Amino acid sequence: MDLSLVWKAALALGALSFLFGALLAIAYLFFKVETDPRLDELLEAVLGSNCGACGYPGCEPACEAVLKGEAGVDVCVAGGQKCADAVAKIMGVEATVSERGVALVHCKGGLSESTPKAIYRGIDSCAAADKIAGGFKACDYGCLGLGTCKDACPVNAIFLDENRCRQVDRERCTGCGLCVEVCPRGLIELVPRDQEALVMCNSADKGAKARKTCSVSCYACKKCEKVCEFDAIEVVNNCARIDYEKCTQCGKCIEACPNDVIVRVKPAKEHGKAPSAVA
Amino acid sequence: MGLTDNIKRALFTRGGVHPPANKLAASVKISDGPNPERVLIPLTQHVGSPCEPLVEKGEKVLVGQKIGDSEAYISAPVHASVSGEVASIAKFTHPSGRDALAVEIISDLEDTPAEGIAPAPDPLGMEPGDIRARVREGGIVGMGGAAFPTHVKLNPPSDKRIELLIVNGAECEPYLSADYRLMVERAQDVLHGARIISRAVGAERIVVAIEQTSPAAISAMRDAAGSGGEEVFTLPAVFPQGAEKTLIKTITGRDVPSGKLPMDVGALVDNVGTCAAVSELFLTGMPLVKRIVTVAGDGVTGRGNLRVKVGTLVRDVIDHCGGLEGGLGQVILGGPMTGLSQYTLDVPVTKATGGIVVLSKESIISEEPGHFTCIRCGRCVRHCPMNLMPYLLGSYSDAGMWEELESVYINDCVECGCCAYICPTKNPLVQLIKVGKEGYSRRKRKMETLKKDKEEKSLEESNA
Secondary structure, three states: OOOOOHHHHHHHHHHHHHHHHHHHHHHHHHHOOOOHHHHHHHHHHHOOOOOOOOOOHHHHHHHHHHHHHHOOOOOOOHHHHHHHHHHHHHHHOOOOOOOOOOOEEEEOOOOOEOEEOOOOOOEEEEEEEEOOOOOOOOOOOOHHHOOOOHHHOOOOEEEOOOOOOEEOOOOOOOOOHHHHHHHHOOOEEEEEOOOOOEEEEOOOOOOOHHHHHHHHOOOOOOHHHHOOOOOEEEEOOOEEEEEEOOOOOOHHHHOOOOOEEEEEEEOOOOOOOOOOOOO | OOOOOOOOOOOOOOOOOOOOOOOOOOOEEEEEEOOOEEEEEEOOOOOOOOOOOOOOOOOEEEEEOOEEOOOOEEEEEEEOOOOOOEEEEEEOOOOOOOOOEEEEEEEOHHHEEOOOOOOOOOOHHOOOOHHHHHHOOOOEOOOOOOOOEHHOOOOOOOOOOEEEEEEOOOOOOOOOOOOHHHHOOOOHHHHHHHHHHHOOOOOEEEEEEEEOOOHHHHHHHHHOOOOOEEEEEEEEEOHHHHHHHHHHHHHOOOOOOOOOOHHHOOEEEEEEEHHHHHHHHHHOOOOOEEEEEEEEEEOOOOOOEEEEEEEHHHHHHHOOOEEOOEEEEEEEEOOOOOOEEOOOOEEEEEOOOEEEEEEHHOOOOOOOOOOOOOOOOOHHHOOOOOOOOOHHHHHHOOOOOHHHHHHHHHHHHOOOOOOHHOOOOOHHHHHHHHHHHHHHHHHHHHHHHHHHHHHHHHHHHHHH
């Protein structure tokens, strides 16, 4: 074998690679894309789950919007206050303290409490079940328990227990509101984080029907309304509603409620334990 | 060349399925239904705004008396189907499965007609506007199942010219035979109604479309038409031949464009039941208070085509037919392909109920539907009568990709169910598409508000 072939090839390829390398170097000089070094830092600071709760297609466009000044430092809705602080630090501004609530599902009727009206065979999603004859539960207002909100939650703060009744991890919830949007029955509300007394029913059915459809329903007896000294609870459309501004968490309505519809929960003081957020 | 020139006996162009016809009640003559002691007349029996009740609890009503009406344009009034006393106006189970406002009437079993019910002297000489007004007051809606108010269809915008009236006798749903019996027994009434409708819209030609599996109806309609100028078309029997857009395509060769209506291609489609109801309204003056309902299926002892008073409970109709037989599996209002499955028998028959199909436990599929495991076999694409790609509609909907649904024309889906029927992996495609339609429109609304907000914001900035 002619050894000259080897060095000729090495030389030719070497020359070519130098040429292309030089071309790339020149191209880099002329066509360089200027990126803000803060973009990478911002991407680290936000939650990074591309959940879309902020309204941007993903985390990167959201961060770019922050750099352009189109979005505020609290752009990462799902990340909560910690992300807002981190973004503010990078951008060199003072973080605004946002008052985002915590998700509350106004229903505690799982499979064992709520009366079924039909056997449902179909897609495992609340939106789909609600389309078929208005859901399979006798209550037209309660949770269907198929977990559409659970699937939408970017921080896994909602889960279903064995009773197919969803629970919200109030410490973990960042108040982004994605679940509020997807619930086909409009059952989820963002309530203030320090609110302890909560009404766990949404039924607009009249007393007799509400009793029949669910064992933990509000049947509008108005006892809570009578015991409240601060005028903070009112029965609207056959269901108790708390005015969170007036409520002092005294707990009298909780004691008065004959059907345990009003419950006391621990206040979710800490704002959003977002898993990957940088403090 | 106008639309009416190129009519030919076309073949079903594409798609569709062939479910077993099971026309069990086709040979049974139309007979009177039960005379119920109590009726529930829903105030929503049509597409559009619900009616407001016009009567009060305790009030005496007579047959044909208007008991609900709405100011909205797309709506149709409802009338009492029995004479008696209003027991309550409350929420009752509606065939849609949800609770809806209905008027409960306890009948005095005398069927006294209301005052002022009189035939129109010369229906075929009436002005189009008068015909429309009478049709509206008569509460007539599309009887093929969709229940779209007929007076709205009879009032096309002035720039749309309707050349062709298609009388839809293609009853492609399995089990149902109400339209077939109507054509066999009351062909003259159907044609009379069609002539009134064609006068209202100024259609030049009337075509009666019947599937080739109904020879008795074809000959009855041909005999009735005689030398009247109406033509009877024989169509291949395939589901969904009777769907409005499919029918227009088969008869005229024209596609109704996406997002458009039949009037955009110069056609109007009305069901034979609607035509007969219009004829009855003009001949007797009685509004739409009865309709023909097919009762069939292996879960019911008798079967038949009954003239049922609107508001009669399904339980009473089934009892009239001899009651349930064997283990009850499923009760469907409408046909098995597009009808609504019920969870109680205490639902009323509405103007849209063409059939009550009672299936026994043995004859229904009780297995769970498949989850979305599409194997890309393409059968749904081949069988879709609307030329859509159902597997894509289903997978986008399943993945929540609402924006992409526009690119696959989700709003053109007529929810006929061919895709779900033919799918080898038993995907609940129609349910997914229904979810997708809602998700898509919600997303669209959201994007529109966002866009509006942004525009307002930039306007403010430029002003500042």
